[in-house]
Amino acid sequence: xxxxxxxxxxxxxxxxxxxxxxxxxxxxxxxxxxxxxxxxxxxxxxxxxxxxxxxxxxxxxxxxxxxxxxxxxxxxxxxxxxxxxxxxxxxxxxxxxxxxxxxxxxxxxxxxxxxxxxxxxxxxxxxxxxxxxxxxxxxxxxxxxxxxxxxxxxxxxxxxxxxxxxxxxxxxxxxxxxxxxxxxxxxxxxxxxxxxxxxxxxxxxxxxxxxxxxxxxxxxxxx
Ligand SMILES: Nc1nc2c(ncn2[C@@H]2O[C@H](COP(=O)(O)OP(=O)(O)OP(=O)(O)O)[C@@H](O)[C@H]2O)c(=O)[nH]1
Ligand SMILES: [Mg+2]
Numbered sequence: 001x002x003x004x005x006x007x008x009x010x011x012x013x014x015x016x017x018x019x020x021x022x023x024x025x026x027x028x029x030x031x032x033x034x035x036x037x038x039x040x041x042x043x044x045x046x047x048x049x050x051x052x053x054x055x056x057x058x059x060x061x062x063x064x065x066x067x068x069x070x071x072x073x074x075x076x077x078x079x080x081x082x083x084x085x086x087x088x089x090x091x092x093x094x095x096x097x098x099x100x101x102x103x104x105x106x107x108x109x110x111x112x113x114x115x116x117x118x119x120x121x122x123x124x125x126x127x128x129x130x131x132x133x134x135x136x137x138x139x140x141x142x143x144x145x146x147x148x149x150x151x152x153x154x155x156x157x158x159x160x161x162x163x164x165x166x167x168x169x170x171x172x173x174x175x176x177x178x179x180x181x182x183x184x185x186x187x188x189x190x191x192x193x194x195x196x197x198x199x200x201x202x203x204x205x206x207x208x209x210x211x212x213x214x215x216x217x218x219x220x221x222x223x
Contacts, residue, residue, distance in 0.1 A: 010220040017069040017217040018209040021088045024098035025110050026077040029133040032192035034061050034074040089122035093212040094205050101132040101140040111153040127208035136191035143189040
């Protein structure tokens with residue numbers, strides 16, 4: 001009887017654990033986003049924005065939702081640190097790419113890096129959310145403007161690839177898959193500082209990771 005009840009209890013309290021990586025250029029606001037998530041979902045608040053310094057390596061954070069644990073990995077975005085991102089691709093259940101919607105000067109650089117992320121076969125089937133941060137700033141591009149800016153950038157890239165002697169470096173198959181991904185790309189606007197849109201982004205992740213086909217960890221209430 002004890003074992004039966006214990007099994008039932010474990011079944012009812014079991015939680016699936018999913019890993020979410022947060023990537024994007026340095027200064028995009030990834031750590032501010034993660035700390036705001038901690039503040040909104042945990043008893044212990046995350047760091048206030050004035051305490052956040054550029055990330056060298058990674059920061060982590062965990063939130064508990066109904067039957068689900070989301071483990072976040074906020075990875076440093078500085079040029080020299082970006083080469084560690086790929087080490088996380090194999091095990092993550094979702095990717096959040098944060099773009100600084102206020103920094104027009106670095107949008108192209110942001111798309112260049114984003115394109116490199118999309119090209120990675122390890123995350124081809126993984127839910128990916130593009131987050132346009134800093135919506136509190138009056139000079140920020142809106143979600144629609146960000147989407148158009150990326151599409152324009154992509155068109156320009158494709159045209160210049162067609163003009164080069166060796167043509168488009170990717171195989172046609174690869175390009176078609178990437179185009180499909182771009183067409184169905186979800187873009188959400190947030191202000192990591194003020195917290196607007198942050199819950200909506202977490203809801204998106206919560207729903208999308210449930211359909212993940214990757215291995216998941218399960219923890220029970222008794223462990
Ligand atoms: N106005 C505004 N500023 C923000 C927002 N989010 C972050 N910032 C500012 O942007 C700067 C960079 O924020 P971080 O969170 O450290 O950026 P990061 O993406 O983690 O940067 P790295 O760790 O270097 O990769 C800081 O000055 C933040 O206060 C936002 O929503 N609105
Ligand atoms: Mg950071």
